[in-house]
Amino acid sequence: MTPSRDDLIDFIYAEARMLDEGHFSQWLDLWQPDGIYWMPLDYKQTDPDCITSLLYEDQFMLRLRVERLEGARTFSQKPKSRCHHVIQRPFVDVFEPEENRYQTNTSMHYVETRLDEQFLLALTAVHDLTVVDGALRIANKRVDLLNSDAAFGNIQLLP
Amino acid sequence: MPAYTQENVTDLVQGHRVHRDLYTSPEVYRLETQHLFRNVWMFVGHDSQTPNKGDYFTTQIADQPIIQVRHSDGEIHVLYNRCPHKGTKIAIDREGNTGKFFRCPYHAWSFKTDGCLLAIPLKKGYDGTTLKETENGKGMKAVGAVHNYRGFVFARLADEGISFEEFFGDSLSSIDNMVDRAPEGRMEVAGPPLRYMHKCNWKMLVENQTDTCHPMVAHESSAGTAVKIWDELGNPEPRPAAMQIIAPFMSAYDFFEGMGIRTWPNGHGHTGVQGSIHSDYDSIPGYFDAMTEAYGADMARAILDENRHNTVYFPNIMVKAPLGQLRNFIPMGADKTLVESYVYRPVGAPDALVARSAMYNRMINAPTSIVGHDDLEMYERAQEGLMSEGLEWVNVQRLYQEDEDFDVEAVENGTTERQMRNQFNAWAKFMTPQPSVPNAEAAE
Numbered sequence: 001m002t003p004s005r006d007d008l009i010d011f012i013y014a015e016a017r018m019l020d021e022g023h024f025s026q027w028l029d030l031w032q033p034d035g036i037y038w039m040p041l042d043y044k045q046t047d048p049d050c051i052t053s054l055l056y057e058d059q060f061m062l063r064l065r066v067e068r069l070e071g072a073r074t075f076s077q078k079p080k081s082r083c084h085h086v087i088q089r090p091f092v093d094v095f096e097p098e099e100n101r102y103q104t105n106t107s108m109h110y111v112e113t114r115l116d117e118q119f120l121l122a123l124t125a126v127h128d129l130t131v132v133d134g135a136l137r138i139a140n141k142r143v144d145l146l147n148s149d150a151a152f153g154n155i156q157l158l159p
Numbered sequence: 160m161p162a163y164t165q166e167n168v169t170d171l172v173q174g175h176r177v178h179r180d181l182y183t184s185p186e187v188y189r190l191e192t193q194h195l196f197r198n199v200w201m202f203v204g205h206d207s208q209t210p211n212k213g214d215y216f217t218t219q220i221a222d223q224p225i226i227q228v229r230h231s232d233g234e235i236h237v238l239y240n241r242c243p244h245k246g247t248k249i250a251i252d253r254e255g256n257t258g259k260f261f262r263c264p265y266h267a268w269s270f271k272t273d274g275c276l277l278a279i280p281l282k283k284g285y286d287g288t289t290l291k292e293t294e295n296g297k298g299m300k301a302v303g304a305v306h307n308y309r310g311f312v313f314a315r316l317a318d319e320g321i322s323f324e325e326f327f328g329d330s331l332s333s334i335d336n337m338v339d340r341a342p343e344g345r346m347e348v349a350g351p352p353l354r355y356m357h358k359c360n361w362k363m364l365v366e367n368q369t370d371t372c373h374p375m376v377a378h379e380s381s382a383g384t385a386v387k388i389w390d391e392l393g394n395p396e397p398r399p400a401a402m403q404i405i406a407p408f409m410s411a412y413d414f415f416e417g418m419g420i421r422t423w424p425n426g427h428g429h430t431g432v433q434g435s436i437h438s439d440y441d442s443i444p445g446y447f448d449a450m451t452e453a454y455g456a457d458m459a460r461a462i463l464d465e466n467r468h469n470t471v472y473f474p475n476i477m478v479k480a481p482l483g484q485l486r487n488f489i490p491m492g493a494d495k496t497l498v499e500s501y502v503y504r505p506v507g508a509p510d511a512l513v514a515r516s517a518m519y520n521r522m523i524n525a526p527t528s529i530v531g532h533d534d535l536e537m538y539e540r541a542q543e544g545l546m547s548e549g550l551e552w553v554n555v556q557r558l559y560q561e562d563e564d565f566d567v568e569a570v571e572n573g574t575t576e577r578q579m580r581n582q583f584n585a586w587a588k589f590m591t592p593q594p595s596v597p598n599a600e601a602a603e
């Protein structure tokens with residue numbers, strides 16, 4: 001299957017909706033087994049290893065994150081947080097069907113809320129996508145927060 | 160809430176109990192900024208953050224805006240970030256190079272990098288005035304005293320008071336061990352710190368550094384789930400780094416009891432006397448060889464076998480020697496604390512070592528970290544709970560003994576709250592006027 005540009009864009013919207021509706025396990029299934037979710041700390045950070053990031057997680061860590069959200073003794077999720085993504089139409093920056101390589105660049109506003117608190121993050125998400133068994137999968141995802149160097153409280157769900 | 164003064168505020172500490180106002184009262188916080196944070200030695204930064212002449216970085220000591228700068232003679236100076244004219248902050252960037260002088264952006268008074276006034280435009284306008292005799296006419300004010308200990312820069316705001324050596328004493332052995340882990344015997348900062356805002360009193364965070372009775376409870380959701388998932392996968396080896404870092408938080412009470420806690424005078428202390436949750440990490444290829452080359456095998460082994468967990472330097476930093484990390488708990492008010500978590504690169508060690516420290520930092524200390532979520536939730540709930548009028552006192556009685564003497568070093572069961580009591584004892588001591596001793600360090 002060769003996806004169209006619209007397929008790629010629809011995929012990004014569907015992923016955001018999955019997170020907003022709290023279908024985190026289903027969201028994990030979108031990933032390639034070696035996929036990395038990266039949220040840099042430093043503006044335009046290039047080194048994810050020797051400089052700390054906000055997030056640089058493999059599938060083991062993402063699964064831990066997701067299972068924890070459902071845990072009976074996850075006190076920071078009593079009551080649970082909710083999130084909301086508002087996304088601008090993604091740019092398709094790489095479209096290489098012969099290489100099975102696609103990349104989108106999406107501006108988003110991410111809102112997270114719990115109890116009386118609500119906060120807003122502006123971000124750019126870059127998705128590396130690939131087709132496996134006829135379905136689009138996330139090979140890697142990089143999320144650059146506009147204010148990645150600011151001091152935050154808890155960011156508990158997934159921008 | 161009663162009105163607190165320097166005379167009665169120390170009544171809030173009573174051996175095995177402390178009054179809730181210690182955490183919640185804006186008045187107590189104001190007295191801390193006036194006395195405690197001025198009398199003791201506070202962490203500023205690392206000298207590798209300002210490696211060249213004219214390099215500066217801006218930070219805060221509690222509510223005081225501060226600049227660390229490398230002067231033209233190569234020495235590090237610590238100045239208040241305030242123009243002596245009308246108060247404008249001089250440096251706004253978090254870091255930069257100012258060249259040979261600072262220039263105020265408001266009316267262009269300029270200052271040498273040691274703070275001395277260099278020039279004023281239209282200087283004639285001050286002819287016949289007393290500007291030269293005023294404090295303002297001297298330039299940017301420096302802190303009372305500065306000490307660079309193996310790269311770590313500390314300042315005492317007060318002009319007079321306890322010396323650096325007397326204040327820290329043998330507790331410096333943890334910084335020594337951290338720096339000795341670098342084959343070249345020095346560290347360099349590895350990127351910016353993680354910055355994490357907590358809506359709670361700074362003391363809650365500092366106390367938690369030696370609270371060994373919470374990990375298996377508060378972190379069951381993160382460390383416990385990690386262990387569970389790894390089990391479900393059949394415990395395949397090699398363990399991923401995530402398991403090495405997070406899983407030990409689930410260690411049982413007897414592990415933490417056996418670890419031990421050491422306390423030193425003036426509120427310093429550390430967990431992990433006999434090994435710690437950092438003892439069981441895989442070795443990094445090439446590292447021991449580099450250490451052996453630098454120190455000889457016996458010495459290298461001795462340095463690496465010391466696996467202290469958290470060392471608290473009273474009042475508000477924690478050092479993790481085996482990981483080359485420092486956390487700065489910056490008080491921003493009675494109920495607000497900014498946590499800056501730094502990673503340092505041990506110079507001469509393989510990249511993989513600093514990569515593990517960077518991983519630890521983001522897994523445990525980031526605002527996006529699940530382990531951090533567990534902790535912050537507890538502090539903020541405590542901050543809210545302490546507003547209750549139902550009970551006035553906080554209990555820190557675990558393994559308490561009558562007539563505890565905090566002026567002597569002690570090693571005890573790793574679940575004791577003695578180190579917390581040690582901190583409160585030091586808190587009360589430095590909230591009161593300090594005997595004036597000649598100011599040797601300021602002249603350095």
Ligand code: FES
Pocket residue numbers: 242243244245246247263264265266267268
């Ligand atoms: S306020 Fe700095 S020169 Fe006037």
Ligand SMILES: [Fe+2]
Pocket residue numbers: 367373374377378534
């Ligand atoms: Fe904790």
